[in-house]
Amino acid sequence: MEIFSNMLIYFVIIPVLTLAGLALTKNKGIDAIRAVAVTGATALVALAIYLVVVFLHARAAGDTSDMILQTSVTWYEPLNIKLALGVDGVSVVMILLSAFIVFAGVFASWKMDPLPKQFFLWFFLLSTGVFGFFISVDLFTMFMFYEVALIPMYLLIGVWGSGNKTYSAMKLTLMLMGGSAFLMLGLIGIYFHSAPEGQPLTMNILEIAKNDAIPHQWQYYLFPLTFVGFGVLGAMFPFHTWSPDGHASAPTAVSMLHAGVLMKLGGYGCFRIAIFLMPFAAQQLGWIFLTLTGISIVYGAFSACVQTDLKYINAYSSVSHCGMVLFAILMFNKTAMTGAVLQMLSHGLMTALFFALIGMIYGRTHTRDIREMGGLMHIMPYLGVGYVIAGFASLGLPGLSGFVAEMTIFVGSFEHQDMFRRVLTIAATTSIVITAVYILRVVGKLLYGAVQDEHHRTLTDADATERISTATLILAVAIIGCFPNFFIDIIRDSFTPVVKALTSVM
Amino acid sequence: MDYSQFLMMPQEIGLLVVFLLVFLYDTFMPSKTLKGLPLFATIVFGIFTIFSFFPVQDGMAFGDMFESNKATWAMKNILNIGMFIVLLQSIKWANSDFVAIRRGEFYELMLLTLFGMYLMISGRHFLVFVIGLETASLPLATLVAFEKKYYESHEAAAKYVLTAVFSSAIMLLGLSFVYGITGTLYFSEIASSVQGDNSLLLIVALAFLISGVGYKLSLVPFHLWTADVYQGAPTMVTSYLSVISKGSAAFAFFVIMVQVFGAAYAQIWEWMLYAIIVITITVGNLFAIRQRNLKRFLAFSSISQAGYIMLGVVAANAVGMASMMYYILVYIFSNLAAFGVIAVIERKTGKVTTDDYNGLFKTNPWLAFVMMLAMFSLGGIPPFAGFFSKFFIFLGAAQTHNVAIYVLVFIALVNTIVSLYYYLLVVKAMFIRQDECAIPAFKSHWTEKAGLIICTLGIILIGLVSCIYTSLSDITTSLTSMFSMI
Numbered sequence: 001m002e003i004f005s006n007m008l009i010y011f012v013i014i015p016v017l018t019l020a021g022l023a024l025t026k027n028k029g030i031d032a033i034r035a036v037a038v039t040g041a042t043a044l045v046a047l048a049i050y051l052v053v054v055f056l057h058a059r060a061a062g063d064t065s066d067m068i069l070q071t072s073v074t075w076y077e078p079l080n081i082k083l084a085l086g087v088d089g090v091s092v093v094m095i096l097l098s099a100f101i102v103f104a105g106v107f108a109s110w111k112m113d114p115l116p117k118q119f120f121l122w123f124f125l126l127s128t129g130v131f132g133f134f135i136s137v138d139l140f141t142m143f144m145f146y147e148v149a150l151i152p153m154y155l156l157i158g159v160w161g162s163g164n165k166t167y168s169a170m171k172l173t174l175m176l177m178g179g180s181a182f183l184m185l186g187l188i189g190i191y192f193h194s195a196p197e198g199q200p201l202t203m204n205i206l207e208i209a210k211n212d213a214i215p216h217q218w219q220y221y222l223f224p225l226t227f228v229g230f231g232v233l234g235a236m237f238p239f240h241t242w243s244p245d246g247h248a249s250a251p252t253a254v255s256m257l258h259a260g261v262l263m264k265l266g267g268y269g270c271f272r273i274a275i276f277l278m279p280f281a282a283q284q285l286g287w288i289f290l291t292l293t294g295i296s297i298v299y300g301a302f303s304a305c306v307q308t309d310l311k312y313i314n315a316y317s318s319v320s321h322c323g324m325v326l327f328a329i330l331m332f333n334k335t336a337m338t339g340a341v342l343q344m345l346s347h348g349l350m351t352a353l354f355f356a357l358i359g360m361i362y363g364r365t366h367t368r369d370i371r372e373m374g375g376l377m378h379i380m381p382y383l384g385v386g387y388v389i390a391g392f393a394s395l396g397l398p399g400l401s402g403f404v405a406e407m408t409i410f411v412g413s414f415e416h417q418d419m420f421r422r423v424l425t426i427a428a429t430t431s432i433v434i435t436a437v438y439i440l441r442v443v444g445k446l447l448y449g450a451v452q453d454e455h456h457r458t459l460t461d462a463d464a465t466e467r468i469s470t471a472t473l474i475l476a477v478a479i480i481g482c483f484p485n486f487f488i489d490i491i492r493d494s495f496t497p498v499v500k501a502l503t504s505v506m
Numbered sequence: 507m508d509y510s511q512f513l514m515m516p517q518e519i520g521l522l523v524v525f526l527l528v529f530l531y532d533t534f535m536p537s538k539t540l541k542g543l544p545l546f547a548t549i550v551f552g553i554f555t556i557f558s559f560f561p562v563q564d565g566m567a568f569g570d571m572f573e574s575n576k577a578t579w580a581m582k583n584i585l586n587i588g589m590f591i592v593l594l595q596s597i598k599w600a601n602s603d604f605v606a607i608r609r610g611e612f613y614e615l616m617l618l619t620l621f622g623m624y625l626m627i628s629g630r631h632f633l634v635f636v637i638g639l640e641t642a643s644l645p646l647a648t649l650v651a652f653e654k655k656y657y658e659s660h661e662a663a664a665k666y667v668l669t670a671v672f673s674s675a676i677m678l679l680g681l682s683f684v685y686g687i688t689g690t691l692y693f694s695e696i697a698s699s700v701q702g703d704n705s706l707l708l709i710v711a712l713a714f715l716i717s718g719v720g721y722k723l724s725l726v727p728f729h730l731w732t733a734d735v736y737q738g739a740p741t742m743v744t745s746y747l748s749v750i751s752k753g754s755a756a757f758a759f760f761v762i763m764v765q766v767f768g769a770a771y772a773q774i775w776e777w778m779l780y781a782i783i784v785i786t787i788t789v790g791n792l793f794a795i796r797q798r799n800l801k802r803f804l805a806f807s808s809i810s811q812a813g814y815i816m817l818g819v820v821a822a823n824a825v826g827m828a829s830m831m832y833y834i835l836v837y838i839f840s841n842l843a844a845f846g847v848i849a850v851i852e853r854k855t856g857k858v859t860t861d862d863y864n865g866l867f868k869t870n871p872w873l874a875f876v877m878m879l880a881m882f883s884l885g886g887i888p889p890f891a892g893f894f895s896k897f898f899i900f901l902g903a904a905q906t907h908n909v910a911i912y913v914l915v916f917i918a919l920v921n922t923i924v925s926l927y928y929y930l931l932v933v934k935a936m937f938i939r940q941d942e943c944a945i946p947a948f949k950s951h952w953t954e955k956a957g958l959i960i961c962t963l964g965i966i967l968i969g970l971v972s973c974i975y976t977s978l979s980d981i982t983t984s985l986t987s988m989f990s991m992i
Contacts, residue, residue, distance in 0.1 A: 076972045078828070078979035079901060140897070144888040151887045154930060158938040166938055170930065177926055181919035184897070188904045188915065 006071040007051065008085040011095065011131040014043050015124045022121050030116055037120045041103040044127070048099035055092045055490065066206060066497050067137065075141070084138040084204050089494035090341050091134045093487060094268060097348045098134065100476060101260040102127050107469040108356050109253035112160065119160055122152040123253065130261050134268070139187045139203040143180070146269070149262060150176045150233075153246070153254070161249040168242075168249035175242040176233055183229025183269075189222045190214060190277060208277050209501065216280050223281030226274040227289055234266025234326050235319045236289070237296040244303075247315035252359025255311070259318045259351040264344045267325040271337070271498065275329065279501040282332070287420060290330045294424045296323030301434035305441070310358045310368040313438060314351065317394060320431055321347040327428060328409040331421065332502045336412025337495045338488055339405055345480055345487065346393065346401035353390045353473040357383055360466050364459045370442055373456065374449035380461040384447045386470045391439040393477045396432055401480035406432060408488075514567035514574045517558045517582050518624050524554045525617040532610030540610070544597040547613040548953075551593055555586040570692060571631040576981040578628045581757045581831060588750045588838035589620055595846050595957035596742040599853055604655055605740075612652060615645040616746065623754035627761075632681050632691040635758065636674075639722070642751060643670045649746075650739040662738025669721060669731040677718020683711035693766045697991060701769040712767060712775050716782070719762075722755035723812045724805075726786040733793075736805035741852055744801055745845030748808045753834040756815045760830060761988075764822050768991025771822055779820050780910070784917055786813035791924040795931075798859045800848050803928070804841070807884060810925060811837055814896065814918060817903040820911065823989060826902035828979040829895070835974070836883065836895040839964030843880035846958045847873050850950045857945060865944035866936040873950075874936040876958050883965045885929040886922055894969035896922065 003009050018040030025032040058068045067086035075081045087095070105123065112119045129149025136142040151173065158169035193214040194202045202208060214222065232239040243263075247255050275282045300320030307313045321343065328340035360383055361376065362368050377384035393400035396407070413425040451457060462470065480487060512519065528547045532540070564575045593616070600609040622641025629635040647670065651663030685691055687707055688699040700708060720728040736744045767775055790810030797803035815837070818830025850873065852858050867874040883892035900915050950958075968974055 077976055078825070078983070079898065081972075144893065147888045147893065151882065155933070155937055158934060166934060169938075170927070170934070173930065174923055174927055178920075178923045181916075181923055184900065185912065185916050185919055188901055189912070191901070192904060192907065 003071055003073045003083065003085075006069055006085055007047070007054070008069050008071070008087060008135040010047055011044070011135055012128055014040055014047065015128040015131065018124045019121060019128070022117055022124065025117055027115075027117050033117050033120060034110065037106045037124070040124060041099075041106045044099040044131070045103045048096045051087070051092055052096055052490070055087070055089070059493070064493075066494075070137075072138075072204065079140075080200065080202055081140045082138050082204060083136075083141055085135050086137045086206070087135060089490040089492070090268065090271070093341060093345060093490055094134045094264060095131065097264070097345050098127070098130050098261045100472075101257055101348060101352050104352055104356065104469050104473055105253040105257050107465055108256060108359060109251065110465050112251070112253070115159070119156070122156050123257070126152040126156070126257060126262075130265065133265055137205045139191060139205065139208075139273070142205075142269075142273075143183065143187055146183075146265060147177075147180055149265065150180065153250075153258065153262070156254045157246060157250045160251040160254070162251070163249045164245070165249040168245040172242040172246035175239065179229045179232030179239065181229075182225045182232075186222050186225030186229055187273075189218060189225070190273075193218055193222075205272065205277065209497065212501070214278055219278040219281035220285070223274055223278040223285055224288075226278070227270055230266045230269035230274060231289070231292075231326060232266070233263060234270060235263060235296065235300075235322045236266075236326055237292050237299055237319075237323070240296060240300070240319045243319055244312050244315040247318065247355075248309060248311040252355055255355040255359075256352040259315075259355060260348040263318065263322050264325075264348060267322065267329060267340065267344055270326060271329045271340070275332075276498045276501065279498075280505040282330075283502060283505055286330050286332070290327065290421065290424060293323045293327040293330065294428050296320065297327060297428045297431045298434070301431040301438070305434060305438045308369050308371055310361070310370060310442070310446075311355070313370075313442060314354045314358065317354075317435065317438070318347070318351055320435065321351075321394070324406065324409055324428070324431075327424075328413065331413045331416055332499065333412055333415055334492065334495045334499055335415060336409055337499070338491050339408030339410075339412050341491045342401070342408055342480070342484065342487060343405035346405040346477070349473055349476045349480070350390055350393045350402060353386065353470065353477065354394070356466075356469055356473065357387050357390060360462060360470075361387075365453070365456055370445050372452055373446055375447070375451035376456070377447040379451075379456060379459050382462045382467065383470075386462075386474060387447065388443055389474055389477070391443055393481070395436045395439045399478070399481045401477045404481055404484040511567040514563060514565055515572065515628070516560075516562055517579070518621065518628075520554050520558055521617060521621050521624065524550050525614060525621070528610070528613050528617065532614065541601055541606075543609055544593075544600040544613065545953075547617075548590070548593040548597060551586075551617070552590055555583070555590050558583055558586055566630065570694070571634050572628050573630045574628060575985065577827070577831075577985055580978060580981055581627050581754070581834075582624055584831060584835045584838065585620065585623060585750050585754055587835070588753070588842060589616070589746075591838070591842045591846075591957050591960055592616075592742060592746050592750065594953050594960070595745075595842070595849060597953040598951040599740070599742055599849065602853065605652065608652065612649065615649050619643075619645045619649075620750070623750065626754055626758040629758075630693045632684070632693075635762070636678065636681070638758075639677075639718075639755075640674065642754065643674070643722070646743070646747065646751065649743045650735055652743060653740050656738070658738035659740070660738075662735040665731045666735045673718050673721035673728065676714050680711045680714025680718065683707050683714070687711070693762070696766050697768065700767065708770065709774055712770070713778065715762070716775065716778055719755055719759045720782065723752055723759065723816070724809050725782050725812055725816065726789045726809065729786070729790070729809050732809055733797075733802045733805040736808075737799055737801045741801065741845060741849040744804075745842055745849070748804065748845070749834075749838045749841045752808065752812060752815070753838065756812070756819070756830060756834060760819050760827060763819055764827075764991070765988055768822070768989070771991070776820060776822075779816060780914060783813045783816045783820065783914060786810065786816070787918055787921045791921050791928070794925070795928050797928075798861065800858050800860060800863075800932070803860070803932075804844060804848075807925065807928070808841065810921065811841075811884070813921075814899060817899050817914070817918060820914070821899075821902040821906060823902065823905060824982040824985070825905050825979070826899070827982040827985075828975065829898040829902040831978050831982075832975050833895040833899050836891040836965075836968055839961045839968065840880050840883035840892055843876050843958060843961035843965060844884070846954065846961060847877045847880070850954050850958075851945060854948050854950070855945050860932060860935050862945060863932065863935040864939040864941035868940070869944050869947045873958075876962055877936060878933050879962060879965050881929040881932050885926040887926075889966075889970060891965050891967075891969040894975070898975065
């Protein structure tokens with residue numbers, strides 16, 4: 001079998017094997033369940049690191065093709081559906097991020113109760129979808145994996161969540177699936193215009209881009225469909241409302257995975273399908289979505305200022321930061337798009353760190369309301385310092401990942417000659433200040449304010465597993481902040497084809 | 507008469523042999539051994555199912571009234587698979603106290619209705635088609651009334667038989683118009699004589715014909731019997747009604763619409779069907795949301811599913827036909843899994859409402875798991891088969907490159923989200939809700955387990971393994987003469 005000689009397929013096979021392994025464990029055998037989950041997650045991280053090495057090696061050896069490790073195996077022959085794999089710099093980085101978040105997520109749900117086995121089953125099914133999405137270059141398989149990644153959220157939030165969980169889970173699932181309804185129609189439309197008249201249709205993204213056969217009047221319909229379809233997952237205003245509720249109700253590891261990885265599927269899909277395949281409509285209609293994402297950025301930041309629940313603060317902050325990803329992608333130049341991917345990385349790690357810390361704090365104080373907490377820095381200094389670092393990364397302190405990402409995005413956006421885009425960029429930069437407001441407000445109140453509950457004085461600091469998972473994430477945030485060039489070099493060239501396509505239709 | 511013509515219908519003859527064997531067993535075996543009748547019937551039918559996979563000869567028989575080709579062969583096999591699962595799941599029920607004395611009739615009537623459906627599928631003359639339709643409908647009324655002790659069962663049967671007769675009458679009136687216009691009832695001859703003739707009479711005839719078949723398919727506005735009949739009938743009969751009866755009618759409908767009225771496609775029946783699909787999917791979905799009785803719930807869900815199946819008819823091309831047959835196959839597995847779980851729980855505890863299923867996962871994890879797969883598959887969630895069948899049928903419809911059809915696909919897609927909501931309600935009840943007095947843990951009979959395992963494998967594998975759709979697609983693309991009219 002040709003496909004098994006491609007290492008990419010193992011990003012799907014490993015989670016599936018983990019699923020099989022978990023299915024064989026006993027419900028009560030918590031040690032076996034943990035062992036299987038950790039093995040699967042570790043294997044994924046190892047494979048992801050190996051993929052980065054392979055990618056760098058291929059580029060160093062002078063392989064300049066758009067995607068490396070391409071394989072295509074026919075699946076549904078009558079409909080030209082293939083299992084087509086391939087990665088470029090963006091997908092490599094995204095896979096690396098996902099592997100790390102999955103790894104951290106497994107440790108964050110170490111004491112998951114009840115039904116740990118079922119939790120990890122759904123957790124790895126979600127991972128299967130995420131990895132499958134990033135390695136596919138076929139519209140159908142990509143869409144299939146996209147939906148595979150969405151549906152486990154329903155049960156992960158519904159069963160293991162907290163608060164108003166059934167409502168949030170249903171809202172999240174229906175809104176995301178609603179987005180995928182738009183998406184499916186868009187993909188069907190793209191498929192039927194994928195090749196010039198008389199030539200065989202295809203679902204392969206690279207071939208469609210090469211054919212460049214989608215008529216301009218169709219692009220006007222198909223671009224909004226696909227962009228909105230993915231934009232829902234990217235928390236684009238006004239389709240972001242699932243995000244705060246969903247995040248607030250989800251268990252820690254699920255929030256991490258969701259904000260850290262799943263929301264990136266949206267940005268990645270917008271870039272890979274909507275803009276790459278329909279550059280003409282992207283140029284024509286980009287301003288509408290640019291405005292919407294601009295609103296997301298500022299509105300998300302303002303909303304975070306007035307929230308009192310730690311998870312809601314972070315969820316709105318996610319809306320703002322993810323808005324920046326879509327905003328940067330819509331700037332259509334290399335610098336801004338590189339910034340978008342850096343922002344995905346930065347936001348993924350930073351939000352995962354935030355949610356992990358919030359989960360740990362909540363596990364001790366049993367409240368997430370900042371009005372009921374205070375002075376935690378003296379009580380749990382490790383978690384407190386972690387929270388401050390995450391906050392600094394969020395507001396863009398140099399040396400941490402957020403600074404690099406936002407700097408690149410705004411420099412890239414301002415490079416644009418268009419006055420409209422420049423004005424929007426200036427408006428969007430205000431979010432940095434607003435972010436500082438809500439982060440510092442929380443830090444001041446939560447960590448340095450007066451102790452609100454005498455009972456909190458008896459709480460303990462982070463234990464060993466918690467220290468490991470937070471330290472890993474903090475380290476990752478700092479590495480991106482200090483050595484961004486390593487990632488920029490991987491990402492940068494991936495945008496050549498899409499920028500070329502965009503400039504050719506100007 | 508040329509008796510070699512009978513060789514053109516090996517599947518029909520095989521089915522009659524199965525029927526006769528069951529009948530002889532029921533009549534002549536000592537009453538002590540009658541307990542084995544359900545198992546006997548299932549095994550014999552299973553053997554027949556396997557043998558009917560042997561390819562058949564293509565061609566026409568009985569003065570071109572009967573056609574046998576690869577598509578009819580494949581469709582009959584799809585129905586056989588569903589029928590086998592239904593028979594397997596009904597073994598334990600058929601031997602239960604009140605049903606036991608009439609179990610022979612149950613199997614004989616089931617096999618007879620299947621024979622009627624075969625005729626519907628293969629008939630190329632309206633007389634054969636109508637005989638098939640009636641053979642498929644009337645014994646079902648008896649089956650619906652099978653649980654004599656329940657009032658609902660009687661009511662359901664009365665409703666079923668009255669609407670069946672009424673809709674048949676309307677359809678026959680339509681056919682008489684067709685006969686009046688063309689002077690023939692042969693499919694091929696009607697097709698050649700209605701070409702270019704879009705008289706008002708033909709439109710009326712088409713409307714009457716669509717309403718007659720629409721009743722079998724429970725399309726809105728001919729769906730009013732569905733919920734009551736599904737609720738009142740024994741669960742096994744309901745599952746049979748919802749998948750097998752519907753599947754055969756859908757296929758026959760496709761053949762009639764494309765082969766007979768293909769020339770009138772773009773002007774007339776495409777738009778009739780367009781409107782019917784929109785209201786069928788929407789009404790089915792909206793009513794399903796409010797249902798608390800799972801059988802009624804699945805009745806409305808099956809109404810909306812019929813709307814999706816009709817997308818294949820609107821497509822009226824080879825991809826649409828293959829996707830429709832594939833959809834029916836997937837639907838058979840998904841719906842039979844759902845009804846299988848409902849039947850097992852109903853037989854053990856008598857509970858059929860969504861609230862009764864609260865906390866089912868804690869007590870009966872496997873049943874809850876199968877039910878969840880069925881719901882996900884019906885809702886079109888990958889990697890389960892329902893996702894593939896939905897995607898393909900949308901693809902088939904969109905292939906017509908008509909912007910209005912894109913809008914139709916969009917409406918259908920939006921409705922998929924609505925349907926997902928109520929399918930998730932069942933999942934929510936089983937997995938998320940907790941209940942002190944949840945249905946206690948119990949062991950189901952091995953035949954029921956076997957039926958559910960077959961369905962589960964079907965739901966998981968049919969999508970991931972591409973060979974089934976590929977072979978269906980090969981079959982339909984080879985039927986070039988069929989689509990020549992469109």
